[in-house]
Amino acid sequence: MFIWGAVRPGRRRLRTAIGGLLLSLVLVSLAGAQAADPDRPLEGEAYSSAEEAYKAFGRGDYQAAAGQAATSVALRPDILRLRLLLIDSLLAAGNLGSAEQATSAALATFSANQELESRQANIRQRLAQQPAGDGYKALERGDTKAAIRAARKAVEYGPDVMSYRLLLLAAQLADNSLAAAAETASEAIKLDPGNYVPMVWRGYIYQKLGNRPLAAADFKAALALPDLTGSERKQIRLIAADAALASGEARTAQSLLQPYPKTDPSVVVRIGDADAAAEGKATLKGDGKLMPMPVQDCRDTPYGSVCSLQAPLVQSIATPIDKKAEGIEAAGKAYEASRAKNYGLAIEEAKKAIADAPEIASSRLLLINLQLTAGRPADAEATADRAIAEGVANAEIYAQRGFARSRNGNDRGAMADWEIALARGLPAEQVRNVRLALVDIALKTKDPKRALRSLPRAGLDYEFTVRRAYAYQALGRKEEALRDFRSAERLSVTNVQRDGAIQAQINTLLELDRKPEARAMFDTAIAAGQLRSIRDADLAYIGVAVGNDKVALELFDRAKANGALPPRATIDAGYTAMRQFQNPKAIAYLKEGIDAKADGRINIDDQKLFETRRTVADLTRVWGVNSSISYGKVGSAPNPFLTINSPASTYTSQLGSEIYYRPEEFGNRNGALFEVFGRLFETLYDQAGGPTGLRTTQGMAGARWKPFSDHNLVLEVDKLFRLGDAARDDTLLRAAYSYTVGTDLRAIDTHWPTWYIYAEVDRFFEKTQLVGLFEGRFGHSFRLDPISRNLVFFPHAVVAASYDDSFAVRDAYSAGLGGSIRYWFGETKYIAPPSYWELTLQYRFRLAGDKRAEGIFAQTSINY
Incomplete structure (x- = not known):
């Protein structure tokens, strides 16, 4: 009986094919153009290239479609529908620059064509978005020259868009x-x-x-x-x-x-x-x-x-003329000191201004702002408290006390102040920031209903829309959250905003168990060059979540090459590489994670570390030896490969040994295994006096295949050849299935539930024979730490059944009690102990069928 260990759940690969839909849309849009075209029919190479272009577009290979369409256009530049096919292929491939060039070239031939003009306007609008985003970023970092260049490019692509001209204006003002x-x-x-x-x-x-x-x-x-x-x-x-x-x-x-x-x-x-x-x-x-x-x-x-x-x-x-206005003069000095970042002096002058004219709210507000800027939120809150107590407060003072309270950790008080400030009528330029702060704190304190109440009723921009989406998400209203995340994407001004909205949509789709849609959105965004503002490692995790391990691994690799792969991501990168069947890379990543744990750079528990080392052990294994000696009734022993002529109720002892080889290139594909092996079996003892020793030596050679990563189904083909005169020549097909829980060693737990079931069917062909076995063990494992942390005792109940059509009574059923002791060995820093010795002893009682079901059953084995 050979059982592979517990298998980690694999992922199902989901493919989303949208090419057919896109093709149908293109064909519909081109039908009108074709009908209006008086050109002669396509023929020859132009026809072949166009046909190949349509086929490539239909299967989603847009680069190939663009190449074939370009060939067809070069041969027949007089056909509008071919021009449109080329443009749409370039657009679908994300090649906006080439699409714009192709559109301009088409308009030179088909001037004033509405379809071409519409496409050109759409392309230029999309082309303008990138330099516009670059312009905003350049302004944020103070690079005015770069901002001007980017804004001019945006205006060039979108001369009718006012916001691009105003961006250019802002850049020029910043540049003086x-x-x-x-x-x-x-x-x-x-x-x-x-x-x-x-x-x-x-x-x-x-x-x-x-x-x-x-x-x-x-x-x-x-x-x-x-x-x-x-x-x-x-x-x-x-x-x-x-x-x-x-x-x-x-x-x-x-x-x-x-x-x-x-x-x-x-x-x-x-x-x-x-x-x-x-x-x-x-x-x-x-x-x-x-x-x-x-x-x-x-x-x-x-x-x-x-x-x-x-x-x-x-x-x-x-500038005051008489002493009555000394408060105004002190306030002016406070402003001057503030501009010089001399906040100590500025605060003293502001206090003088309040002392000279305590009825002026602006002086109080000035002091509060200075105290906040100087990092004294407690003082700022106290100043606001006095202004409110003395009846001098306006909406702005309540707003600033809200910011002070927020910094002091009083989130509830901050929200109350902001609500008062909004109700009292803040200046328009402050309303937005106060509302945003109020919504953010409401979301932070897990009060999404308050966040929704605090949003403007109309005219939501990106910042408010994305916050409303998060509020809906916190309330479990995920469909409404998804709607708002989509709106936020449309309203985004910068790439960071757009990418954040796309990421939120993907995460929400995953929460809604709509993984195919999440995968399609992720793939489309990657193909369009989006999500680049997200760090490679974080983006890789999104790829893993949606099931695109290929892109995820590329992102993990890129992050590592750039020195930006967090230590915590190395283990996840390793498992991703394993799912992509890149075992050497997976081993390297997992070992790096093990080193990171040893160096204290990541914090994972010992069980997670053990599982990582177990994976390395599995990935690095290319050969092994299994050897066992079993004792039990004829026909119920775990190896049904010997020809034994003794009565079914007599005891025998058998020795079985196997050496196997797992090809490094394809032997382990994310837990789907292929191995070739050779076996020898021999009868050591026969109670009925039958042949033993070399006369019973049975040779076997074969191959086995575990086709699924997440199911322990094993298919096997064997060639039996006689080495002793009591053995036989035969051909065997074998199928086995097992399900195990808790059979591996554990690093943290000292005891844990353990059980497994095993079923096997064997079909011999030369000497027709059908054999079936079933066994289930149910118990609890105990780590014997006083002796060794690698020694495990497993007392259990056992149920078993066997079928063999070569016996007079073909079936046998039993149940009993037993115990196993297993010692694990061979571990290193990077691999969990890959080998073990085990001794099992059971007594089974016959439930039905043949008497071979009852008695003592014992086995000792080494898995090396």
């Missing part, structure tokens, strides 16, 4: 290229004369260039645009007021701010400066060039990217 920025703003105004954003930007640029009349004209023109919302009109007035104050025009600023209450947090500082200057209590100095920059916010919607402007937070720029 004001003249070029003014030109970009003018071009944007021509593109959309009804959009206030480029017009206000040009007014700001003119102000910075010292051309106050042109700046004022642009602000006035922006306010005169129809269809402005109340919020947009307010922001334009605030920005224009900043320009007026910077130019010393207090009366103009008063006029612009007049529609709004002086207690409005976004107005109070500005109107304070304007009133003080208009009343002669302070002066406004400046040539207009120190106007603060507006804040631009762009978000993607189903109708395209939409940008808006908000007036920035401002500090007082008025």
Whole structure:
């Protein structure tokens, strides 16, 4: 009886074929083009290439389809449908640049064709996304020159997209290229004369260039645009007021701010400066060039990217004339010290400003912000507490106390403050950040319902949409989460956002047990060059989860080559390589993981380490020896290969030895095994006085195959040849199945449940004989640590059955009790003990059938 050990569950490979669907869509779209084409029929090589292109497209081989389509187009450039096939093949292959070139070439022949123009617009829109994303990234890291280059490329591909022009404008402003920025703003105004954003930007640029009349004209023109919302009109007035104050025009600023209450947090500082200057209590100095920059916010919607402007937070720029305004002067010194990052001095000046004018909320807010910036959230919370207690607090102070409480670990208090701030009417430029913070803390504290309540009711951009998805996910509403993750992908502005949304969709599909869809999404994203913002090792885990071990292993390998493979990933990379039948690579990865455990670089328990070493032992095994001596009744012994003429109820003892070879290249394919072997069997003792010793020596040679990784089914073919005159020549086909639990040694547990079942069917052909065996053992294993951690005692109950059509009574059934003792040996640092010696003793009682079912059964064996 030969039993392979417990097998790790393998994965089922799932393939998703979408080529047929894509082909049908292409054919439908081309049918109209073909019908409208008056060209002569295809023939010759052009026809053959086109046919091959369609076939390749249908099976999803888009590169081959593009190559064949290009050949056909070269031969018949006058056929529109071939041009469209080439373009669609290049698009499906992810080759946008070549697709754009092919579209331009087609339009040179088929000018003003709507299908071609539509494809070109779509291709250029997709081409623009990459440089636009690069431009945003360059701005974030402060590389303004790279941002300008990337933005210009985006504008080149998408000249009608306002957000790309505004990206270029932002890059030029960051680079202080004001003249070029003014030109970009003018071009944007021509593109959309009804959009206030480029017009206000040009007014700001003119102000910075010292051309106050042109700046004022642009602000006035922006306010005169129809269809402005109340919020947009307010922001334009605030920005224009900043320009007026910077130019010393207090009366103009008063006029612009007049529609709004002086207690409005976004107005109070500005109107304070304007009133003080208009009343002669302070002066406004400046040539207009120190106007603060507006804040631009762009978000993607189903109708395209939409940008808006908000007036920035401002500090007082008025210089007091008399001592009554010393509080304003102290606040100004605090701002100056803050810009110099001298937060100690800034905090002291802010405290003076509060002491001089305790009724001014902006001074309190200034101190809170300085304390937060200086890393003193406890002080900031205390300052906010005093302002609230003294009745000086506004919405912004509640918001800032929320941030202070959050840093102090008071998440519940922070959320309460943010909700108050939103209810009291925060300035528009602060509402977004406060809402995002509130939603994030609600999700962190596992309060998804509160997170949903805190989201805006309309106009969700990427950041809000993806958070709503996570809230739905936390509530178990996975279909709604999946919907929002998809929306977030469409709304994403950067590659990081897009990739995060795709990753979340894949994970959600896996949670919904929709693994084929998750695999298809992953494969499509990889083919399209997406998910690159995710680290290779993390992306490899996604590949493993969806069942794409090929890509996962490539990613693990790439991470290792770049020195970015975390030690924790080495073992997982090893198992991935094993599933890809790359055993040498798997062994190398697993050994690296074992070393990482020894060095303390990863934290896995001893059982996980043992299982890893067991896998290395299995992968490195190329040969082995099994030898056993068994004692029991004729016909019930575990080796049914000897011709014994003794009565069935007599005892015999048999020796069996086997040596086997497992080819290194294909002998172990993720637990699916193939081995060739030679065996010798001999009868050592026969109670009935039959032949023993060399006369009974039976030779065997054969091969066995375990076709499944996750099922212990073994198929075997044997050639029996006589070595002693009591043996026989024959041919045997054999099938065996076993299921085992707890038969291996364990590293942590000192005792554990153990059981296994074994079934076998043997068919001899020259001397027709059918043999069947079944045995089940059920018990509990105990590690005998006082003697050796590698010594295991297994007391058990046994049930057994046998069938042999060569006996008068063919079947026999028994049950009994027994015990086994097994000693494991041969371990090294990298391999768990691969060999063992075992002694088993049982007594079985006949339940039915022949008497051979009862009696003593004993066996000692070595598996080396």
